[in-house]
Every structure is written in C-alpha cells, then in structure tokens.
Amino acid sequence: MEKTIPLTDVSLQDTFAAYEQKFKALADQKRLQILNLLCQQESICVCDLADMIDMQQSKLSYHLKILLDADLILKETKGTWSYYTINQKEINHLLSPELCCLFRPTCC
Amino acid sequence: MEKTIPLTDVSLQDTFAAYEQKFKALADQKRLQILNLLCQQESICVCDLADMIDMQQSKLSYHLKILLDADLILKETKGTWSYYTINQKEINHLLSPELCCLFRPTCC
DNA sequence: ACAATTAATCAAAAATATTTGATGAAAAGG
DNA sequence: CCTTTTCATCAAATATTTTTGATTAATTGT
Known part of the structure; x- marks a missing residue:
C-alpha cells in the first residue's frame, strides 16, 4: 500500500518551499x-x-x-534602461520591524 | 595610493555578513x-x-x-540526549509578525 | 544608416553546500 | 564489564550556486 500524506502537510511543504526561495x-x-540601497533610493x-x-x-543582472x-x-x-525598486509589501511581510532601517522602506 | 573605505561602510558589510548567515x-x-516543529514543541x-x-x-545533525x-x-x-529549542528572541528579531504562526513561538 | 549604450542570457569554470555511509565518543542499562 | 543507544564528526561523492567573459538584442544619439 502506498504511503499517504495528510493534505495539510502537503500544503505546509509548499509554504516552506515558497519561503525557501525568498x-x-x-x-x-x-x-x-x-x-539596502534600493530601500533608500526609490x-x-x-x-x-x-x-x-x-x-x-x-x-549584477544575475543577482x-x-x-x-x-x-x-x-x-x-x-x-534600454531597467529600473529596479524594492517590493515594500513583500519585504514587510517577511522581515521584522527591527530590520526596518536596513531593508524596510518607509520605516525610518 | 590605497583605496580607502569609510568606516561606516565596513561595519555595514559586517552587518550584512551576519544576516547572510542567518x-x-x-x-x-x-x-x-x-x-516549525521546534516552534510548537518546547x-x-x-x-x-x-x-x-x-x-x-x-x-539531521548537519542541519x-x-x-x-x-x-x-x-x-x-x-x-546522551541532545535537546534542541527554538531561539525565540533571535527569530522574533529577524522575522515579521506575519510569520509568527509558522516560525515564531508564543505568538499564536 | 551607424556607432555606442544598456542590460539579459549563455556556457564553462570555480566555488559552496548537501548527502551518504562509516566511525568514534559518551552515557545508559542490563 | 559488555552491549546498546544517542549523537557528532569525517571524508568522499553529488548537487547546487556563483562567477566570468562573450554574445545578443534592443534602443539611443549622431
């Protein structure tokens, strides 16, 4: 018989995979x-x-x-120019308020 | 003449290195x-x-x-047993409140 | 039209990280 | 004692990530 995995565990694994990438x-x-630079620079x-x-x-393009x-x-x-900005919403969702001065904009 | 680096930049680099490890x-x-498991389990x-x-x-020991x-x-x-616990203080310093249910204890 | 600039992508090389199975050290229990 | 359990560490194999230099495509300015 096949080993079964509870559904909740499957979606937890997906969640971990998404955070792994970030x-x-x-x-x-x-x-x-x-x-840090994008955070200060618009x-x-x-x-x-x-x-x-x-x-x-x-x-740089690779990173x-x-x-x-x-x-x-x-x-x-x-x-021909590519302008990059920080994704404030995503960063705020991820990092603590304590990290705001380094990586979270609008905070300090 | 040697290329000089401002002191503040040097310590910023150290800060980035420390966060890189985390x-x-x-x-x-x-x-x-x-x-996630340690977070729920004492x-x-x-x-x-x-x-x-x-x-x-x-x-597992490697990780x-x-x-x-x-x-x-x-x-x-x-x-002969090694018991591991989550370092609540450090995790809270690093991660957003939104990540509390997955990785931050005492939150949910 | 032509030369120069901007930036993404590619393949190969180099550097790092992870997995595996084995070994060893320390403690527990008979 | 001797055997078993627990867990860290090691070296070798494997896998993944990063760096490098070259190439390409699109756009700009002359």
Missing part, C-alpha cells in the same frame, strides 16, 4: 547590500547600481534576477 | 520544517526529530548545526 534570495551579502537602473556596488554588469524571481524587488523598463 | 540557515525547506531530542521528519541522523551556528536554535545536553 530566504535564499536574502542569503547573500551582495544581495542584501542591493536591497529606483535605480542597472548601470548606476553597478557603479555603486562595484560589480560587473552580468553578475537582480534572483531577487526579482523571489518577488523581493520590482522591475520597470524604460527604453 | 538567512542562509533559513534558506532550506527541511530547516524551515525543523523550526524542546525535542535528535532521535525524536529524526522520526518526525523522516531524515537520517547524520543529515541542526547550521541552525545552531546561526543562533536560531539552542541546544541542551542531558546524558
């Missing part, structure tokens, strides 16, 4: 620095950000994609 | 499941936990060490 995105110094384009954190463009896929940042394209 | 510890489904020993999540002992090193859980040894 915490993975947060689990990197460089990405935390990016969030919106920044890739080339400006590359200057600010001294990181080559392809590497931005990870944050974007985790829904922690948002992207708006204007012409 | 978010890395959270960035795994199995570890989130462990935290304290659990390794062998009971191994049964609960169906994971071999050496693997527990990562959570312990990140200060997200605490360990107390009694005889």
Whole structure:
C-alpha cells in the first residue's frame, strides 16, 4: 500500500518551499547590500547600481534576477534602461520591524 | 595610493555578513520544517526529530548545526540526549509578525 | 544608416553546500 | 564489564550556486 500524506502537510511543504526561495534570495551579502540601497533610493537602473556596488554588469543582472524571481524587488523598463525598486509589501511581510532601517522602506 | 573605505561602510558589510548567515540557515525547506516543529514543541531530542521528519541522523545533525551556528536554535545536553529549542528572541528579531504562526513561538 | 549604450542570457569554470555511509565518543542499562 | 543507544564528526561523492567573459538584442544619439 502506498504511503499517504495528510493534505495539510502537503500544503505546509509548499509554504516552506515558497519561503525557501525568498530566504535564499536574502542569503547573500551582495544581495542584501542591493536591497539596502534600493530601500533608500526609490529606483535605480542597472548601470548606476553597478557603479555603486562595484560589480560587473552580468553578475549584477544575475543577482537582480534572483531577487526579482523571489518577488523581493520590482522591475520597470524604460527604453534600454531597467529600473529596479524594492517590493515594500513583500519585504514587510517577511522581515521584522527591527530590520526596518536596513531593508524596510518607509520605516525610518 | 590605497583605496580607502569609510568606516561606516565596513561595519555595514559586517552587518550584512551576519544576516547572510542567518538567512542562509533559513534558506532550506527541511530547516524551515525543523523550526516549525521546534516552534510548537518546547524542546525535542535528535532521535525524536529524526522520526518526525523522516531524515537520517547524520543529515539531521548537519542541519541542526547550521541552525545552531546561526543562533536560531539552542541546544541542551542531558546524558546522551541532545535537546534542541527554538531561539525565540533571535527569530522574533529577524522575522515579521506575519510569520509568527509558522516560525515564531508564543505568538499564536 | 551607424556607432555606442544598456542590460539579459549563455556556457564553462570555480566555488559552496548537501548527502551518504562509516566511525568514534559518551552515557545508559542490563 | 559488555552491549546498546544517542549523537557528532569525517571524508568522499553529488548537487547546487556563483562567477566570468562573450554574445545578443534592443534602443539611443549622431
């Protein structure tokens, strides 16, 4: 007979999988620095950000994609420029008020 | 001439490094499941936990060490048993109230 | 039309993290 | 004592993530 798994456990596993992706995105110094900057800046384009954190463009795009896929940042394209902003709602849902000054906007 | 870095930036980098470790510890489904269980249970020993999540002992010890090193859980040894508890203070410092039911104790 | 700029993507290499099974140390119980 | 239980640690194998440099596509300014 097959091993059965309670339905509630299945959806809990899905929940953990979703949080895994978000915490993975947060689990990197460089990405935390990016969030910290986006948190103070309204919106920044890739080339400006590359200057600010001294990181080559392809590497920065890689890290931005990870944050974007985790829904922690948002992207708006204007012409050849890509402007990124922090996803305030998602960050606030995830992180404590104590982390507000570093990563949560509108807080301090 | 050497490139100089402002002092405040140096300590910001240290802060990001510290959070990187904590978010890395959270960035795994199995570890989130462990935290979720510890959150409801006061304290659990390794062998009971191994049964609960169906994971071999050496693997579980590996994951527990990562959570312990990140200060997200605490360990107390009694005889041959190791009992682990959630580090409520640290978890509360890190995660939002919205995540209370999954990972923050005393909340729900 | 052409050259330059912006940024995403790709494949290969390098670096890290995880899994596995075995071993060892410490304590418990007969 | 001797056997069993509990749990941490180790080295090797595997898997995943990150970095790098090159290429591509779209757009801008001349």
